[in-house]
Amino acid sequence: MTLIALPLAAVGAGSLLPLLLLVVQLAIAYLVYRDAKRRHSRHALAWALGAFFGNLVVWVLYYVVRDEVGR
Template structure:
């Protein structure tokens, strides 16, 4: 067997898999925080940006559990913020 076939390519499939995982871990909190911001903004909340940034950083820095806690808190208190838009 040729020795060149036994050498691994630096940055092969492992890098692609890591980039996909990092992309998913970045995109999902970003989408959810955008949805929370839009919903809080429709309800005329003055803390819409705080809810959105808290949900993003809770999920991105605190792991999946941190994001779920913030998202559940928002779902519990969002009716107290105000009624939905027209």
Template sequence: MVPLQFGLPGGPELLLLGLLLLVVPFVLAYWVYTDAERRGEDDAAFWALAVGALTYLTFFGGLLAVVVYRWQRDDPDRRTV
């Protein structure tokens, strides 16, 4: 029997991928929250939680939530000048 001399195969790569999948939801949620607060949105916390949770659970669901947020924030009916 040959011992594993160099550790587990794919260990560092899987660690970096796991860290990336944990950091991206927080970064997207922070960006959405600060953007919504700056624009005076009343539901900034909702958008941040939705984007963060969906990005953590399903990456593409989080990207879809960011697209929906961007679409609704650029809605001309919601603008107050």
């Protein structure tokens, strides 16, 4: 019996990238939430959910308007 070299995706390495992206999204959503809470925003949870589900668009939007968020 001979061993056949399998591509990395066949042995599970392909599942690491989506997991890594999920962790990054969660981390950024947490950072947005924490920053909005520190700025006394009434909508901190909404910003965090938007950052998680809206990705780059909401991240950029938050950091553009974050000075006005807590007012």
